[in-house]
Amino acid sequence: MLLMLGMAGGAALDLAPAAPPRTVAGWRIVQADFHVHAFFGDGTLSPIHLLLEARRRGLDAIALTNHNQTLVARATRALSRAMGGPTVLVGEEITARRWHLIGVGIRDTVSWRQPLEAAIDAVHAQGGVAILAHPVDIYRSALNDAARTTLDGTEVRHALLDLSPRRKQELEEVFAQVRARHPGAAPIGSSDDHGGGGLGEPRTYVFAYDASEEAIVEAIRAGRTVAVWHGEPYGDPALVSLLPAPGTPPARSAMRTAVGLLGWAGVAGLVFGRTRAVRTPAD
Numbered sequence: 001m002l003l004m005l006g007m008a009g010g011a012a013l014d015l016a017p018a019a020p021p022r023t024v025a026g027w028r029i030v031q032a033d034f035h036v037h038a039f040f041g042d043g044t045l046s047p048i049h050l051l052l053e054a055r056r057r058g059l060d061a062i063a064l065t066n067h068n069q070t071l072v073a074r075a076t077r078a079l080s081r082a083m084g085g086p087t088v089l090v091g092e093e094i095t096a097r098r099w100h101l102i103g104v105g106i107r108d109t110v111s112w113r114q115p116l117e118a119a120i121d122a123v124h125a126q127g128g129v130a131i132l133a134h135p136v137d138i139y140r141s142a143l144n145d146a147a148r149t150t151l152d153g154t155e156v157r158h159a160l161l162d163l164s165p166r167r168k169q170e171l172e173e174v175f176a177q178v179r180a181r182h183p184g185a186a187p188i189g190s191s192d193d194h195g196g197g198g199l200g201e202p203r204t205y206v207f208a209y210d211a212s213e214e215a216i217v218e219a220i221r222a223g224r225t226v227a228v229w230h231g232e233p234y235g236d237p238a239l240v241s242l243l244p245a246p247g248t249p250p251a252r253s254a255m256r257t258a259v260g261l262l263g264w265a266g267v268a269g270l271v272f273g274r275t276r277a278v279r280t281p282a283d
Contacts, residue, residue, distance in 0.1 A: 018086075019058055024242045027207040027224070030216060032061040033200045034091065034104050035133060035155065035190030038076060041066030044195030047076040051085040057200040060211050063091035063104045070109050089213050093133060094119050099142040100133035102155075102190070105217040117146040124150070129220045131188050134158045135174040136167055148178045152220055153186030156234055157202040157227040159193070172234075186220045187235045189227030202229035205243055 022029045037043030038050045043066070045053065054062050064073035070092050077088040094101040096112040101119050103110050105128035110119055120130040129152035135143065156175040161168055178185045189202030207224040208215040219225065226235035226243060233240045 018055065018084075019060075021211070022244060024244075027242070028210050028215070029242070029244065030060045030087075030206040030208050030211050030219075031058055031200070032063070032204050032206050032216065033059055033191050033193070034063040034089070034131060034188060034204060034220075035065050035093065035102055035158075035192045036062045036199065037066055037093075037192075037194045038064055038072050039195070041069060041072045042194060047072065047079055048083075050076065050195075050199075051080050051083065051088075053199050054086045059086055059200050059203065061087035061089065061206070061216055062199075063089040063102070065091035065093040065102050065104070067093050067095045068109065068112055070106065087211050087213060087216065089216065091128075094123075096142075098138055100139055102131040102133050103128050104131065104220065105129055105213060116142045117144065117150060120147060120150045127217070129153065129186075129217055131155060131186075131190075131220075132174065132178070133190075134160055134171075134192065136160070136170050140174055143174070143177070145181060148181040151178050151182060151185060153188045153223070153225070154178050155190050155227075156187040157189035157229040159191050159198050159202065161202075161229060162198075184221075184223040186223045186225040187227040188220075188225060189229055189234070202227060204228070205233075205235075205239075207239055207242070 036050065039046045064076050066072055070090055073090040077090055080086060080088045089104050090106055091102060091104045092106060092110055094103055094110050094112050099116045101116065103123040106123055106126040108126065110122045112119065123130040132143070132151055132154040133139065134155055154175045156171050158171065175187060189204045191198045191201055193199040205226045205228060206216055206219045208219040224239065226233050226239050233243055
């Protein structure tokens, strides 16, 4: 009952109307976050609350990218379609010791037990795009010329910059290396949000034919993106000139937080109640 109340209350309080489509120079500008985590994986927000938060923050699309699995992403995509939410792309943060790779627009889980360049090929084999995640320190150590040539993009803006702004140069250097091998590589801004309230900061502005999964993947593959961090754009100057004026992300309200906690109380009740029922011997 608590779970149902939390979900219903969250929908009633949070489901803001979608922003009207913005079209400039024949392109649909899609605001997206391509590195997001959710519960039943390695995030704290349930799929429904993640969708509500994405809508509230003005995101037209998200890629749900839990570590080494796609199950929650596929379920969240179905849920968003049913409730008229943002476009959800099935993704995965393919997580190995020396590299993390974001696969976007895939169908099935890609194994991390292979070299980086092989994982990129596996993403492409499913029709997806491969984005190098937070390439700093050890996460760039596996980057070789084969990977630089086939990557579709890199995270040139990432939430880690809020903790360590000096990383900006490092992220830009990696992107420049990839661009030298693949001139069409896309600059990507991602929050890597696990439920801490930073969804969509940074984010990526995508210049697509429309807001469908297929059109978004095509635009990334073609490099028609601009990464934006705290209103600061990074990308092709011609595309940057077409960006709308940045807005201010809405703050989280106490009522919204309470409703979310109510829903999670219901989840906990279901889990612990079922566990107790299983352990209780029959009369």
